[in-house]
Amino acid sequence: MAGNLGNLLRYLSIRHLLRHRLRTLLGFFAIALGVALYVSAEVANTSVIAALEDSGRELSGRAEWQVMRGHSLGIETAMLAKVRAIEGAVAAPVIQTSAAMVAPAKASLLLLGVDFASDAMLRLWRPSDAAAAAPIDAATVFATLTTPNAILLARPLAERLAVRRGDAVTLDTRAGRQELVVTGLLEPEGPVRAVGGDLGVIGIGQAQRLFRSEGIVDRIDVAGASREALLAACPGCVVEPVRRFEPLVEDSLARLRSLVAISLIAVLVGIFIVYNTVAVAVVERFKEIGTLRAIGATRAEIQRTLLVEWAIVGAFGSVAGVAGGWLLAKLLVDFTAESFNVLAQVVHVRAIVIEPTTVLVGLALGLSATLAAAWLPVRRALQHPPVAILRAHDFRRRESFRSVFVLGVLCLVAGACLIWALRHWMTAGLVSTGLFFLGLALALPQLTTWIARRCRPLLARLCRVEGFLAADNTAKFPQRTALTVTALGGALAMMVASATFIESFRTASMRWLEYTLPFDLAVSSTDLSRAIYGGNPFPAAIAAEVARQPAVADCYAVRAGFCDVDGRNVMVVAVEMAGFARAQALRPEHASRRRFEEKGILPGLLAGDGLCISDNFAHLYGCRPGDTVSIATRAGPKSFRVLATVEDYSWPRGCVVVDLAAYRKLFDDTTLSYVDVVLRPGVARDEARAQLAQALGGAYSVYVFARSDIQQIAGDALDRLMALSNVQVLIALVIGLLGIVNTLWISVLHRTREVGLLRAIGMTRAQIARTVVLEALLMATVGGGVGIALGLLGGWYPLRLFTLQMTGFWTPMVVPWGYVAAAAGLSLAIGAAAAWAPARSASRLDVLDAIGYE
């Protein structure tokens, strides 16, 4: 058996693949691109996760647990003694925050406040002694932190900023701008390696003064004690493993994981191309297959040979796909890290990590996709007796697609029904998408025949003989045409669906920003263009400073952070409600969208025992007005009555809105994130912006944003998300293009004798070329129509439902007309581009050779 398989492969398969290089390459690229997309998405995932885990590991050192009152609540330093009383426990207090450096250069760094004596037992610190006369030990360097306003910097950061020992740096803190003196440098080892070495260290006492409150730290890191012992020693505290991801990070990781799902759709598109290619190759070799069967090759031998032949193409394609995926991952990782860091600077990816399992899965995916695509056409070809195969032209005409059409419709219906399961089973989305693709591929051959017949009179009227020949040719091999249309349509559907979803979200959130928030300018403690969340707040005194400015008619303060509500970490937005109500009153044009003006809500908020929840919070957690929720505080849980739901797109896991006074009482935190400003009538916005920046910029780092700036920043973040999926869509479109080229080329080959006859009886070369181009445009038009329709359907319900399940956001659908037009234009452009070479080839056929072709 091995002998004849080897012979058949060597003398038939390999030669056929080499002889028909273009077709072989089309199948190869289809698989390679699909696998590359999958591998790149997986590698981007694992690289970012690895960077986050590395960062967490380096920061945590030997520590196993972190003890705190709750997320964002910190813990009293007095609890340290109780933890250290546990036998064998090593405990160190930590304050960890992102800090913005203002001078000598603008930079962001991770700042740790530590007590060196205890911290050195958990983490490795190595001072830089490059410029010292003798080796310096860490204790000596850390001892410098007892001097007021001392800071240690990571050596790479210092070198980048051209800062040396003894130089001063200025940081933004809760107490305003603070000048600190660099008393030592640290080598990039241990925690200093985290976040790419952008790290500074100050003493714990100084950290409390500048970034927290007296007597409070963010957490106590512990090693050498069990969780049970810690819970017993610290009742009412939360004890968690040190490497838990923050909610910001979890949210961004979820988006990254969605790329893997999109990439699997691209693999599906690749499968269709390979199926098409193999089906055409088998049909072209009918006579050869018939001959082999006639002279003694069994069905099994031929099937094995053809499957191994395509397995070889699939294997090479998969290997190329893995390599290409690794290269593409670098781009995706850069993109992803940038989008992560826009939310809050948390990740620095040092290396592209490709797991062996990713390689194996990528290879298996490509190979199995190729075999799955090749199996059916090969099997169908071999079902018939040799004499029937030898009469291949009769064999083709007997194919009917009506029963397959019914099966296709059933798959589409099943896919649509499965969307309802999205409410309970997230993977249903992917399965449903697969069913849609399959249903389309099965239904389209018959649909293509109907469409081509319907279009024939119109094309005949518009384009005469070229038109109806194009329609006839499209209908002649409906299965081949259908698969091409499915591949192109699938790629366009991905593009339109993503655009529909993002544009719907963008419109809703921009409208919310425009009409619901009554400010003209927002004075922020954070440069929102660099990091939307995170960053440090500024002191409460800034609100009074803002109110004193002549351009300001009114203002209100806002504090945004995170807290645990009923055990779930959500965003808390604390608004100075009285000021907010006044600002709303100054906006009569937005009267219909005023928040908190329904009876009982504002008084309830001001009383401090009620809160509002965002719509997505209500959906995610099944919470309604009238319910009671519990917010974790250092003093224990506090109950609040839910007064109302409000439209709010601040956070995908939901947010609660409280009055600022209530927040301060809950968390003993007087700092602010924003001061929102309503300008006096007639004051120019830019003039006011400059005035505020000048008045406040001495003591604080402030960033003044117009509402339109914030909309722009939010829009940019959405665009980055769109860009990620656009890369994948682009590759899927390339696969679709390859599919049309493949189909047209085979169509030209099959019609060589027909083309010769047409030329012989008077059709010009240009007319022949036009026929091919029209055929391509007809395919592309059907593909474009299918893609746009499916994309709008996908964006209308399943994607929104998926988003609702993940984030609780349900936005009214907005048709992205720009993208729809782009999809239509793109499909025609792809059709025209794909037709160029086959049309040229067809028009250049020699008449006599073509007539004699067999």
Add this chain to the structure above:
Amino acid sequence: MIRFQDVSKTYTQGARQVQALSHVTHTIERGEFVAVMGPSGSGKSTFLHLAAGLDLPTSGQLFVDGAATHAMSDDELTHLRRNRTGLVFQFFNLVPTLTVLENTALPLLIAGHRLAAVRARAEALLERVGLRDRLQHLPEELSGGEIQRVAIARALVTDPQVLLADEPTGNLDSATGGEILALLAATSKERTVVMVTHDAKAAGIAERRIELRDGRLG
């Protein structure tokens, strides 16, 4: 050698049933050279295809060398074709990507033999059909007559007991056709040859003729 026992064959063409052969009973003895004649649509090719095991009868019994082919599985028929019969088609049916030598050796390659091991046999046959100097040429570089000679060489490479030829000169000019017929006649001394033809002159080289008309033996 080849015995048809009340064999009928019906095809479906679109909506209608076509009776290609109707209750044919006939025996071709070992070593005979038989020409099967008849007008277009008379069932000649169907007769040959059944004898070759390329197709199965709708009813009746068919025996090749005592083996009941009507009851064989597809694999058994395939092995019969591989080992005991040689086929020559009207439209040559060479594999376009293989050289003359490889096309000739193809049945043996299918059986698992290495080309080096069967090269001598293939070359000898090609010498016999006058193509010794065309071993490395592809079919597209050959004339119609040369292609058919390669096909005959291929059909003989397994030394079959039966050679079946379907209109072997149908696509050739008269001179070339004559050469092919001479080759077939030469091989008939060693084996049974059944040749389908509508050409009376071609049928003249056979020892015996049978006539088919509307699927029945005349």
